[in-house]
Amino acid sequence: MSKTIKPVNPNTLRTAPDDDGHFGIFGGRFVAETLMPLILDVEKAYSDAKADPEFAKAVAYYFAQYVGRPSPLYFAERLTKQLGGAKIYLKREDLNHTGAHKVNNCIGQILLARRMGKGRIIAETGAGQHGVATATVCALFDIPCTIYMGSKDIERQAPNVYRMQMLGAEVKPVTVGSNSLKDAMNEAMRDWVANVEDTYYLIGTAAGPHPYPEMVRDFQCVIGNEVRDQIIQGEGRLPDTLVACIGGGSNALGLFHPFLDDADIRMIAVEAAGKGIETGLHAASLSAGRPGVLHGNRTYLLQDDDGQIKEAHSISAGLDYPGIGPEHSWLHDIGRAEYVSVTDDEAINAFKLLTKLEGIIPALESAHAIAHVIKLAPTLAKENIIVINLSGRGDKDLATVAAHSGEKLGGVL
Amino acid sequence: MSVKFETRIDETFRNLKAQGRAGFVAFITAGDPDLETSIQILKGLPQAGADVIELGMPFSDPMADGPAIQASSLRALNAGQTMIKTLGMVADFRVSNSTTPIVLMGYYNPIYSYGVEKFLNDAKKAGVDGLIIVDLPPEEEAELCLPALNVGINFIYLTAPTTTDERLPAVLRHASGFVYYVSITGITGTKKAAIGDIEKSLARIRAQSGLPIAVGFGISTPQDVADVAGVADGVVVGSALVKTIEAGLENDGKSGPNLVKDVLSLAGELAAGVRK
Numbered sequence: 001m002s003k004t005i006k007p008v009n010p011n012t013l014r015t016a017p018d019d020d021g022h023f024g025i026f027g028g029r030f031v032a033e034t035l036m037p038l039i040l041d042v043e044k045a046y047s048d049a050k051a052d053p054e055f056a057k058a059v060a061y062y063f064a065q066y067v068g069r070p071s072p073l074y075f076a077e078r079l080t081k082q083l084g085g086a087k088i089y090l091k092r093e094d095l096n097h098t099g100a101h102k103v104n105n106c107i108g109q110i111l112l113a114r115r116m117g118k119g120r121i122i123a124e125t126g127a128g129q130h131g132v133a134t135a136t137v138c139a140l141f142d143i144p145c146t147i148y149m150g151s152k153d154i155e156r157q158a159p160n161v162y163r164m165q166m167l168g169a170e171v172k173p174v175t176v177g178s179n180s181l182k183d184a185m186n187e188a189m190r191d192w193v194a195n196v197e198d199t200y201y202l203i204g205t206a207a208g209p210h211p212y213p214e215m216v217r218d219f220q221c222v223i224g225n226e227v228r229d230q231i232i233q234g235e236g237r238l239p240d241t242l243v244a245c246i247g248g249g250s251n252a253l254g255l256f257h258p259f260l261d262d263a264d265i266r267m268i269a270v271e272a273a274g275k276g277i278e279t280g281l282h283a284a285s286l287s288a289g290r291p292g293v294l295h296g297n298r299t300y301l302l303q304d305d306d307g308q309i310k311e312a313h314s315i316s317a318g319l320d321y322p323g324i325g326p327e328h329s330w331l332h333d334i335g336r337a338e339y340v341s342v343t344d345d346e347a348i349n350a351f352k353l354l355t356k357l358e359g360i361i362p363a364l365e366s367a368h369a370i371a372h373v374i375k376l377a378p379t380l381a382k383e384n385i386i387v388i389n390l391s392g393r394g395d396k397d398l399a400t401v402a403a404h405s406g407e408k409l410g411g412v413l
Numbered sequence: 414m415s416v417k418f419e420t421r422i423d424e425t426f427r428n429l430k431a432q433g434r435a436g437f438v439a440f441i442t443a444g445d446p447d448l449e450t451s452i453q454i455l456k457g458l459p460q461a462g463a464d465v466i467e468l469g470m471p472f473s474d475p476m477a478d479g480p481a482i483q484a485s486s487l488r489a490l491n492a493g494q495t496m497i498k499t500l501g502m503v504a505d506f507r508v509s510n511s512t513t514p515i516v517l518m519g520y521y522n523p524i525y526s527y528g529v530e531k532f533l534n535d536a537k538k539a540g541v542d543g544l545i546i547v548d549l550p551p552e553e554e555a556e557l558c559l560p561a562l563n564v565g566i567n568f569i570y571l572t573a574p575t576t577t578d579e580r581l582p583a584v585l586r587h588a589s590g591f592v593y594y595v596s597i598t599g600i601t602g603t604k605k606a607a608i609g610d611i612e613k614s615l616a617r618i619r620a621q622s623g624l625p626i627a628v629g630f631g632i633s634t635p636q637d638v639a640d641v642a643g644v645a646d647g648v649v650v651g652s653a654l655v656k657t658i659e660a661g662l663e664n665d666g667k668s669g670p671n672l673v674k675d676v677l678s679l680a681g682e683l684a685a686g687v688r689k
C-alpha cells in the first residue's frame with residue numbers, strides 16, 4: 001500500500017497522527033479485515049465532519065445547551081493553602097451533565113454516528129461513566145444502545161449500571177478474561193464484527209484503531225481550549241503545570257493537547273499504581289509496560305514475557321485498563337509529558353481530602369491526579385499555577401471508598 | 414510483489430486440484446488442553462484426513478473469536494503454552510511429516526513480543542508454511558507480511574463479506590498460499606453462511622485472484638463441509654474440533670482418556686465431507 005507521508009511541521013506536536021494513524025511508532029489500524037472497511041468509513045465520515053462548519057456548530061450547541069459548557073475553572077483556595085505551595089485550579093469536568101468529561105466525546109461521536117446514518121450504538125465501559133454518557137446521548141437522540149461492562153465493574157459501579165438501564169441502554173455483563181474494561185472492549189469489538197451494517201462503536205477513550213485516538217482527543221480538546229481562555233482571564237497568563245489522571249488517556253489529552261506547543265508548560269499524567277507497582281497489581285502501562293499491539297493500536301501494554309496481556313488492577317474502575325492511548329505512548333517516548341503513578345491508598349486519601357477541604361467529591365479516577373498534586377504542590381513555588389483536570393464526580397464511588405475504609409454506607413444509622 | 418518461493422501449501426493445493434477435490438483444513442489451538450495431548454492431536458490430524466493444519470497461537474485477548482476458541486486459548490495458556498512451545502510442536506510434527514502444510518494462526522502481539530525477525534526465522538526453521546494474523550490487515554503489511562515473504566513464509570490474507578471489490582486489490586496485493594474467506598460477518602463458531610452467498614463472494618474473489626480459496630467461520634458439521642467443498646478449494650473447521658476437546662476433559666480440566674480419539678474421529682468425519 002502506498003503511504004502518503006504528511007509533511008511534518010517540526011515546530012508543532014499537534015499535527016499527529018499521520019494519515020495512517022501513527023503517533024511516531026504508536027497507533028495504527030490493527031483490526032480484522034471484517035472491520036477494516038468500517039474503520040475506513042468512520043475515518044472518512046470524521047474527516048468530512050471536521051470540514052463541515054455545520055457539524056462544529058451542532059457540537060458547540062450541545063456542549064453549551066446540554067452538557068453545560070464551559071465548565072468552570074475553579075481556584076481551590078483551601079487545598080492550595082493546606083498544601084502550602086503552588087496555586088491549584090480545578091477544571092470542573094465533574095459539573096458536566098452526567099458527571100464526567102466522557103460526555104464531551106459522546107456528543108461528538110453520536111452526532112457523527114447520526115451523520116453516518118447508523119441505527120445502533122455499542123460501547124464499552126469501566127467505571128460506567130462512559131456507559132452513562134453513551135446511554136444519555138442515545139436517549140437524547142433515540143438510538144438503541146448496548147453497553148458492555150465487565151462483571152467485576154458491574155458490581156463495584158452499581159449505581160451507574162442502574163442509571164444506564166433507566167436511560168434505556170441494554171447493559172451486557174462480560175464474564176470472560178479479567179471481567180473488566182479490556183474484556184468489555186473485546187466483547188464490544190466482537191459485537192461490532194457481527195453487526196457491521198447498522199452499528200457504530202462509540203469508543204470511550206483516546207485508544208483503539210485510527211481514527212478513534214485522534215477523534216476522541218479532538219472532542220475532548222474543548223477542556224484545554226477552555227482552560228486556556230479561563231486562565232488568561234483569571235491570571236493573565238498560561239499555567240505552569242497541568243495534571244490529569246490517565247486510564248486510556250482522553251481527559252489528559254483533552255487538557256494537554258491544546259498546550260503541547262507551549263514548551264514551558266509541564267504536563268503530568270497520573271497512572272493507577274493500584275496496590276503498588278512492585279506488587280504487580282496496578283494499571284500503570286507506561287511506568288511498567290512495554291510496546292505491544294492490542295485493541296487496534298500499538299501502544300504501551302501490561303504484558304508477560306510471551307506477549308499475553310496482563311490483568312490490570314486499580315481501585316478505580318475507570319483506570320483499570322492494561323493499555324493506554326497511543327498518543328500518550330508517543331508523548332512519553334519523546335519526553336513531552338511526564339508519567340507518574342499513585343496507589344489506591346493515596347487516591348483514597350486524596351478523595352477524602354478534597355471532599356473535606358473543598359466540598360467537592362471527586363471521582364476516584366480524578367482523585368489520582370489530586371493525589372499526585374498533594375505530593376507535588378508543596379515542592380513548587382507559590383507563583384506556580386497548577387491546573388488539575390477534575391475529570392468526574394465521585395458519587396458513583398462512595399460504596400468503594402466506604403468498603404476500602406472498612407465502613408458501610410448508612411453506617412451512622 | 415510476486416512471490417518467488419514455493420511452500421507445502423502451494424504443493425498441497427496443486428495436488429488437491431489434480432484430485433479434483435477441496436482440501437480439509439483443521440484448526441486446533443496449540444497446547445489445548447495441554448502440550449502433550451495437543452501434540453498427539455496434531456500428529457494424528459493428517460491420518461484423520463486433514464490436508465492443511467491451522468495451528469492457533471493462543472492469545473489472552475482473541476477479539477475475533479467466539480466462546481469456543483476463546484476457551485480453548487485460555488486452556489492452552491493456563492496449561493503454560495508459549496510461543497517457543499508452539500514452534501517446538503511444529504518442529505516435532507515435521508520429524509515425521511514433511512508434506513502437510515502448517516499455518517500458524519493468531520494475533521500479532523505474541524509475535525511482536527517475540528520479535529518479528531526472530532519469530533520468522535524460528536518459524537521457518539520449525540517448518541511453518543504460512544501465517545494468518547487476524548489483526549494485521551493490508552494497511553499494516555509492513556509489520557509482518559512483507560518480512561514473512563522475505564523468509565519464504567506465506568502470509569494468508571483474510572477477506573470478508575465486507576471486503577468490497579474496490580478494496581480487494583489492496584488485500585490481494587501480497588497474498589500468497591491461499592486466500593481465506595471469512596464466510597460470515599461475525600466471530601468464529603457463531604453464525605453460518607448460506608452456500609449461495611459464499612458462492613457469490615468466491616466468484617468476486619476469483620475474478621481478481623488465481624489463488625486457492627479456503628472458506629472458514631461457521632462450518633461445523635460433515636454436511637457443512639461437503640456443501641462448502643462444492644464451491645471452495647479448502648474448508649476450514651475450528652470451533653467444532655475445539656469443542657470436542659472441551660467435551661473430552663475430565664472434571665478437573667485434565668485431558669480425558671478418549672479426548673484424542675474423539676477429536677481425531679470427528680476430524681475424520683469432517684474430512685470425509687471433502688472426499689464425497
Ligand SMILES: Cc1ncc(COP(=O)(O)O)c(C=O)c1O
Pocket residue numbers: 100101102126127128129130204205206245246247248249250251252317318319363365366391392393
Ligand atoms: C471520571 C473519569 N476520569 C477518568 C477516566 C479515565 O479515562 P481517560 O483516561 O480516557 O480520561 C474515567 C473512565 O472511566 C472516568 O470515568
